[in-house]
Amino acid sequence: EPEVTQTPSHQVTQMGQEVILRCVPISNHLYFYWYRQILGQKVEFLVSFYNNEISEKSEIFDDQFSVERPDGSNFTLKIRSTKLEDSAMYFCASSGPSPLHFGNGTRLTVT
Amino acid sequence: GDSVTQMEGPVTLSEEAFLTINCTYTATGYPSLFWYVQYPGEGLQLLLKATKADDKGSNKGFEATYRKETTSFHLEKGSVQVSDSAVYFCALSDRGYGQNFVFGPGTRLSVLP
Numbered sequence: 001e002p003e004v005t006q007t008p009s010h011q012v013t014q015m016g017q018e019v020i021l022r023c024v025p026i027s028n029h030l031y032f033y034w035y036r037q038i039l040g041q042k043v044e045f046l047v048s049f050y051n052n053e054i055s056e057k058s059e060i061f062d063d064q065f066s067v068e069r070p071d072g073s074n075f076t077l078k079i080r081s082t083k084l085e086d087s088a089m090y091f092c093a094s095s096g097p098s099p100l101h102f103g104n105g106t107r108l109t110v111t
Numbered sequence: 112g113d114s115v116t117q118m119e120g121p122v123t124l125s126e127e128a129f130l131t132i133n134c135t136y137t138a139t140g141y142p143s144l145f146w147y148v149q150y151p152g153e154g155l156q157l158l159l160k161a162t163k164a165d166d167k168g169s170n171k172g173f174e175a176t177y178r179k180e181t182t183s184f185h186l187e188k189g190s191v192q193v194s195d196s197a198v199y200f201c202a203l204s205d206r207g208y209g210q211n212f213v214f215g216p217g218t219r220l221s222v223l224p
Binding site: 006041043044091093100101102103104105 | 155
């Protein structure tokens with residue numbers, strides 16, 4: 001069964017550094033998403049992406065965040081200047097249409 | 112806005128016990144409803160779904176029925192196994208194609224041998 005794949009599985013970075021989280025959605029899906037889950041808390045929507053542009057974003061997705069689909073297969077989340085509170089599991093998902101199919105996540109640790 | 116409420120965890124059961132995890136929702140339209148499961152150290156996996164009132168989703172012995180009159184989508188399993196230990200998330204999508212999902216806070220289930 002096709003899968004959403006995410007790399008790396010764990011990323012450690014220092015506060016203020018830029019990070020790029022990578023995702024390869026399921027190939028025939030059209031909608032792409034990023035969610036995050038702070039340890040022990042609920043899954044929170046960050047952004048959805050369709051037709052090469054952001055279709056919806058949450059309050060969490062401020063100017064420090066950006067998404068890009070640089071080629072036909074990858075979908076990336078960039079955090080420009082990481083803060084301690086950005087430490088979380090970040091999940092990529094794709095759909096076309098629902099339901100969402102999630103990757104296994106990238107655990108981001110900001111020190 | 113749309114929201115999903117789940118019973119507080121953690122839930123601890125013995126193997127072969129009956130499981131119910133309550134889920135209720137608030138939505139302006141007619142949402143599709145989902146249960147996702149997160150096993151330790153893994154991502155979210157779709158467990159089952161229902162797209163309209165009175166639909167029953169089922170998978171791996173789990174069931175949930177879409178009850179519009181009570182705005183509920185309770186998850187049940189007749190006989191749990193240790194391998195069912197995970198966090199279970201109820202979710203809804205009320206705008207169909209390509210829209211973001213709203214997740215409940217999750218309920219942690221621990222099944223003891």
